[in-house]
Amino acid sequence: MMKEKRFEWNPWLILKQNQSLVKFGVSFLLVGLVFRFLYTSGTTTTTSPSSIAVPSLEENSLDDAEEIQILHKGKCDLFIGNWIRDPLGPFYTNESCPIIESPQNCMKNGRPDSGYLYWRWKPRDCDVPRFNAKKFLKLMRDKSWAFIGDSISRNHVQSFLCILWKVEAAVEVYHDFEYKSRRWHFPSYNFTVSLIWSPLLLKADIHEDRNGVASSDIHLHLDKLDAKWADQYETFDYIILSGGKWFLKNIIYFENGKVVGCHNCKGAPEYGFDNAYRKALKLVFDFVINSEHNSLVLFRTASPDHFENGEWFSGGTCDRTAPFKEGRVKLKDIDAKMRLIEFEEFKKARVSMTESKTRVNLKIFDNTHLASLRPDGHPGLYREFHPQRRNVKVHDCLHWCLPGPVDSWNDLIMEMVLRS
């Protein structure tokens, strides 16, 4: 059964400490939360600073639209479109879903506007129905699903579970010490959902304390998958894999157990996070394609942030209350770069997929563009409850409010499952 502490961001801390310490610990932790999932130092990225998603008046040519069409073989491209008004509003509330973690529970944390809840994603050339939880669960009888990645995957799994929760409450059947990897079961449907914490997808030694503050650089093995997900891979029927911003952290890279370079460190040559990300995706896709296991694997592209007037560490904020219109926004350099690598590696994987006799069905879930149009969907200041808000120094413009835009990702996933 769900624990009483389910609203807390970090249950193990709460179990151990007294109330006031907890408060301090949790608030410090929340700083860590953002700290952890963003860059671990001010000098981390080599790209230009903060060319944030500010609406630009020139029409943005969707340069790769044509290419994406090819990947979708004539079917309507689910990922090109707009956010349209949806009077139906969210599937669940801060009250009906017991597993929304505090930092994403914007309503509960006092976010005053609610307009951001009344939008849904509309592909340009077709309509995608709203997620049908009952139909979905029926389809998923005796199946198992895994979300593999970083805190955005955790964000996503919570949205997914909250929607299904309307039909049946899930039972938590596993969690690791830090509640980072978890598993739930829907008893009437014998449907299992796993969340696997693997922010870099590869074998990594992460030296962070519980506040997300790095005590030393991450050691990342570019030639080894993270066994945490790879060892369980064959037990899943559906998998959503994702990489993302963790690759921007200070990392020392290893191959064959030897240092081959690093990103933002001293003492080893700069390897380039892009080269490392490319290598990681290649290893992951090769593994998926060469596996005998029959499954649907969706690779979710990186989720963009919307810090404006600074970065997370320099007072960046996100106060918008409505989506951008298609074509009115340009991806930040770093997000564009990541998405490009993701697409290039995915396309190579598709080629080897058609050449081999793989049984896997690997698809791309191109969330970057549609998410980039939702500057209004982040907790910002409302990542914690504090009446005066004086203590909230770091805004969260990376994760997403729940309910919020992530709920629409599930509409698309259902469509992808039905199409597969």
Ligand SMILES: *[C@@H]1O[C@H](CO)[C@@H](O)[C@H](O)[C@H]1NC(C)=O
């Ligand atoms: C949910 O949010 C509403 C405001 O939208 C608030 O009045 C209510 O107290 C919240 N409930 C919980 C359990 O946080």
Ligand SMILES: *[C@@H]1O[C@H](CO)[C@@H](O)[C@H](O)[C@H]1NC(C)=O
């Ligand atoms: C539940 O589903 C799993 C596969 O996910 C299967 O191995 C097991 O036999 C199922 N249990 C029942 C009672 O049908």
